[in-house]
Structure formats: structure tokens, C-alpha cells
Amino acid sequence: MSTRIPGPSSAMRKRPRQARSRATVAAVVQAGAQLLGEKGWAGFTTNEVAEVAGVSIGSLYQYFPNKLALVDAIRQRHFDEVLAVLDRAADGGTPAEALVDGMIAVHSANAALHRVLLDLPDPDGSGAAYRAFQAEYLRRYEAVVAALDGGRDGIVAQVLSSAVEGVIHNAARRGVLQSPEVRRELTRLVLGYLGRGA
Amino acid sequence: MSTRIPGPSSAMRKRPRQARSRATVAAVVQAGAQLLGEKGWAGFTTNEVAEVAGVSIGSLYQYFPNKLALVDAIRQRHFDEVLAVLDRAADGGTPAEALVDGMIAVHSANAALHRVLLDLPDPDGSGAAYRAFQAEYLRRYEAVVAALDGGRDGIVAQVLSSAVEGVIHNAARRGVLQSPEVRRELTRLVLGYLGRGA
Amino acid sequence: MSTRIPGPSSAMRKRPRQARSRATVAAVVQAGAQLLGEKGWAGFTTNEVAEVAGVSIGSLYQYFPNKLALVDAIRQRHFDEVLAVLDRAADGGTPAEALVDGMIAVHSANAALHRVLLDLPDPDGSGAAYRAFQAEYLRRYEAVVAALDGGRDGIVAQVLSSAVEGVIHNAARRGVLQSPEVRRELTRLVLGYLGRGA
């Protein structure tokens, strides 16, 4: 089993045209996201995904040529969600607080999945999508950096984003993601790094 | 395979008495650490460990009753190393810089392994060892926090440690762990959070 | 391998729905019964069962979660057959002769399997089924005892049944199970024991 690395794979085998097909694909991706978060990469099996999705394993492979393609779809969907949440959150209050709240919101939904998705083997299989997300993700951070601390280069955004992720993943692992203290300290961390006190 | 939960596992099956067997055990743990870091938990196979270690699969199982016991040994060895590096690094310069340098040094050796080890399934198998390490690890951070920003409670140490880890893991993933800029920014992050500006 | 004690095991993993899968299960149980009798518990391998059954090892495990579950199914099927033969045989002639003929018939089919099944490790895995069979089995003997030698308690049935089994297993081992002399002497043994009071 395990890490057989097939060709480019990635893409979906068929584009679902009818409503039923779209529902099948959605159910599979949804079940896949849930299971990938719950069980991690090891322990993530296509057979169980199909079962939880309520479709046959044959149907799963009708739309996804292999396991990696399914994971790619899950990643894509998750990244879209992350950016959407970030967008929505960016409209409220001050930049730092909006960022922190947005990140907490994103991870509250599915912190485990997010972490798993970052550590995935062969993130080069879907390199393009992955890099596109990373770029977009950093762009948001850079906006925050620029707003608070003009004239810094990209490295600040990178350091900031990974620091925030580190804190949030750890808090999620400890089950204290909703704690007001974490939110407060994380905001302090961002503001302390970027310039002026709260 | 997947997440089979064996008994207490953990301990070694046999204590190696002769020099030859001690060398075997060391080779296995060494190869295991390398492969676990390289391939992650999925993709980590006992057969490959034995092969890379240059011993037979039978020899591996002579000393480790199962895969988890081997992982426990790897984790134990790695934790010991981390604390040792932290100790050594803590003696130089200012607290913040010593910390940053120490963490970078630790992860330069094996950042991937460190990340994998944190995300491992069933870290409760060796619960005691794991918690002991966590406690000791945070204690070092608290010392730094106290030195720079007296009178804060434990949450600051937790936030700080996870932020630093996040930055370092990310930098390691991008292959820029040795970059002076990263070192500089990470130090700024720590100082910005804990008290005085850069 | 040896005596690994898995969970409840016992039950089948999947119920075969289509005709094809029912045929697969039947072939596996049939091949398993044959091989278990031929080779004994040691030397009984799931891989060979699958091969003899003409199915893949994967198919075997699709229906039986582990080796023990397969053995349970074999046992169940064999016990059903034994009772069925006993029933049929009980209708003919005098009780003693019917019993002897029935037992010989049962063991002619698969004496080795019967012996192996009694000596199996962990017959508590399927404890209920096993005890149910034992109880039913003894009930038949008690009927014979009652018919020939009213007013004796259960121990007579137990002694009688184990004596008959001993003779038949031994005759089977020597390949003389069909011998008329054995049949005659076994009948004499039963009648001699039950016929006249001590």
C-alpha cells in the first residue's frame, strides 16, 4: 500500500456534469476532508472515504483517478475556504485583530485537517495549486504587515504567518483554540513584532 | 497497517549486552530517525529501517517488539538531543539570542523528524516520556520569558514556544533555516513579544 | 504466528450479498475445512486456504477479519453437519446401532477435522457456539443412554461419548474406520457398558 507515487495524477478523471455526479463528488470530498483530519495521512483509506460518503468505491474512482487526486481536491477545497474566511475576516476591526480572529476561525473549523494538509508527502504533485495558495496566503499577511509596519520586505510576512500558524496549531492540539487568553496573547505577539504596542 | 494499537509496547524487548548488539541497536535507531524524518509516519517501514541500518529485519525485532517501540526509542533519543542542545546553547549571549540559536541548531540537525514526532499517532503510548519532555521543554522557555519579561504566567511560554517552532519548521521546510535574516527576524519576534523593541 | 489473541474476532466482516460472493465464502470455508483437517492447526495458513479455494488472499480477508474467524466458521459448519448426520442416523434401527453408524458416518467424512477442532486453541473465542454444540451433542448421547439404561445421570453419557470418540478417532487414524469389525466391536462396547447394571 502506501506511498506509491503515480504519474501526474492530480486532476480529476471526469468532470461531473449532472447533478447526481456533482453530489457524489461533493460527498466524497466532504467525507475525505473529515477523515483526513480525524485519522491523519496514515489511516486515511479510500475505502473508508467511500463508505462514509455513502458511495461505492467504484464511484469514487470514477471521479478521482487515485488517492492523491482525491487529496488534491480536498486540499483545494480547504484552501479556498481558508482564503474565503480570511477575506471575510479582513473586513472587520483593526488589521491585527481581524487576522487573528480570521485564523482562529479557519482553524476552529478544521485545525487538524489544515496541519495534515501542510505535512503531506509529495506536495509537489499538486505543486501549482499549492504554490498558488501559499502566494495568495502570504499576500494577505503582507497586507497586514504593510498596514502596520510599512516598508518591510516579504520575510516579515513569512515569519509572521508561520509564527501565527505555530501558535494556532499548538493551541488546537491542546484544545484551547477558543481561549480568550490565546487570542489576546496572539494579538500581542503580532503587534509586538510589527511595531507599536496594542 | 494503519493505527493498530498494541499493548504497552514501548519498552525494548531485550537489553543488548555485547558490543555488537549495542551497535545494532544504535544503527537501527539512527536509521529509523533519518527515515522517519524523511518519509513521515506513513511511508516509514520497519523493513526499510533494517535495510538502511544494514541489519536484518529479524535483528530489528530482536530488540524492538514492534514498530511503535522503535518510534518511542527514536523519540526518546531525539528529545534527549533537543534538551542537550538547549542546555549548551543557553550558556551563550543574551537569553533571546541563545534560545533562537539553540532552536535553530536543534532543528538544523533534524527539523523534519521533530515535526513528525510531534504529530505522531498515539503519543500516549510513551505518555510519560512525552510529557516529561514537554514539561522540561517549556521550563526552558519559561526561564527565557522570566529573564526578559518577569511576572508573566505560563501561557506566554506556550505561545512563545509554539510561535518559534512554527517559524523554524516553516523555515526548515523552505530550506532557509540557516538564513541570517530568519535568525534576525526570529530574534525580533521574541523580543518584540516579550518586552523591548529590537 | 502462534497464539495471538485478537478481539472478539469471531463474526464475519461482511455479509456476502451477491451470488458470486456467497460462492467465494463457501469455497473458502470448504478449502479451510479440508486443509485444517489435513495439516492440523499448525501448518494451517490463510494463504494456502485462499489458494486452494481458488480466490485471492484479499477476498478471504474481505469476509473473515482474521484467521480465527475463519476457523470459527469452519467449526460452525462442521458442528452443524455433525448434528445433522446424527439426526438422520438416529432414525434407523436400534439406538446403539444408530449411534455407532451415525458417528462412523460423521467421521468418515472428516475425522481429522473433527479431532483438530476439539483440540483448538481458544475455543472460547466462539465459546457460545462451542458450548451449544457440546450440549446438543451430549443430549443425543443421553437419549441413547436413557433408551438403553434408564435412570443414569450425565456422567454415563460423557464417558460413553468420549469412549466412542476415542475408538473412532483411533480407527480413523489407522484407516480402518469402515471396517465391519470395528463397527461390531464398538456396538458391543456400547451395549456392554449400557446393557446390564454394574
Add this chain to the structure above:
Amino acid sequence: MSTRIPGPSSAMRKRPRQARSRATVAAVVQAGAQLLGEKGWAGFTTNEVAEVAGVSIGSLYQYFPNKLALVDAIRQRHFDEVLAVLDRAADGGTPAEALVDGMIAVHSANAALHRVLLDLPDPDGSGAAYRAFQAEYLRRYEAVVAALDGGRDGIVAQVLSSAVEGVIHNAARRGVLQSPEVRRELTRLVLGYLGRGA
């Protein structure tokens, strides 16, 4: 592992000459007999025999070229003991009672081993020894038969011996081997069979 059938094997590799060697061999056979009875053929491992015997696995193979040779030695020793007990028991009381008491005594010591030894795979490996034992064993039974029921041929001894074995093995399995009722009924069985002419 398992049922690799080597050549004639059987014989011992070396004849132990010194006292220490003889002690080693005796300890191995003793431990082997115990473990074979306890665990059955499956679950009987040479490594554990050596461990329980308190010798190294290397020493075991110094005297026994393979597993089967060890089992042969165990069988031989057990058969000798059985015949010795039979001899001793044959001197007391009436023939039937002496036989029953002797058989119960033999099996009380190690009923499980006796049963395992009969069901062993490849009893042809040590065919000669096995047949010699069987012949001798039946000769004792024939003596009893002759004493009680002169003028019968060998089949009576065979039926009688296997009936007695069946009862005793079953009683041993149920843990009621010492029960006076079993002894009484077994005696009745023997007398009932042999007592009166056909």
C-alpha cells in the same frame, strides 16, 4: 517457519559424554515436554524451550539438529515413562482396576502432552520408535484382555485402548481426571466390554 520437513533428522546430533552435557540435554527435554504440553504444537518454539531450560539456543542445537529431533526425544522419554507407569500399576489388584488406575496415573502427570504427542504431524519421522511404542502399549492391553476375556483377537485390545484413552483425555480436558466417578465408570466400561462373551 513452521512445518519445514527436513531429512531423516530424528537422531541426536551428538551423544553427550560428560555430566554437564547430559544435564543440558535433560534440561532441554524436560522444558520441552512441559512447554509442548502447555502450549501445544503450535506455540511450541525452540527458543522458548532453551530459555525455560536455562541454556542458550546454541546449546540446544548442539544436541538436537532440529525441532523434530527434539520432539522425538520428548516423545521417547514420555513413552518410556508411560510404559514404566503401566508396569508398576499392573502389579496391583485386579487387571481392570490396575489398568484404569495406571492409565489415570499416567495421564495425571501430563495428559496434555500425551494428547499432543499422538496428534503430532509427521509421526513417520520417528516411525520406528512410534510403532515400537504402540506395539508395546497394545501388548499390555492384550494382557488385560486375555486375563478377562480369553480367546479374543487384537481388535479388542485396540478398541479397548482407544476407548480408555478417549475417556481419559476428555476427563483430563474437563479437569475431572481425579474424580472417583470417572474411575468407577471407566472400570465399568472395561468390565462391561470384556466381561461377558459376545
Add this chain to the structure above:
DNA sequence: AATGAATGAGAATTCATTCAT
């Protein structure tokens, strides 16, 4: 003679993937 470390074929079991219906 004894030791025990090392070996590796073989056995149980999983899971990605295919294909007949």
C-alpha cells in the same frame, strides 16, 4: 562446549485499484 547475536523465509493482514455485472 557454550553463548547469544544475526539471519531471512514465511505467515497474517491491509488497502489502493480494477473490472464484471
Add this chain to the structure above:
DNA sequence: TATGAATGAATTCTCATTCAT
């Protein structure tokens, strides 16, 4: 299109046996 039965390579782990010390 959907289904689910079937496949078999890959993985974990055991144990009889050898051999250097």
C-alpha cells in the same frame, strides 16, 4: 453510471537455524 467483489503487492512480525566469539 453505479456497484461491490476481487485482486495482489506491500507491510508487520515470528521463529527455526547458523555462526562468530
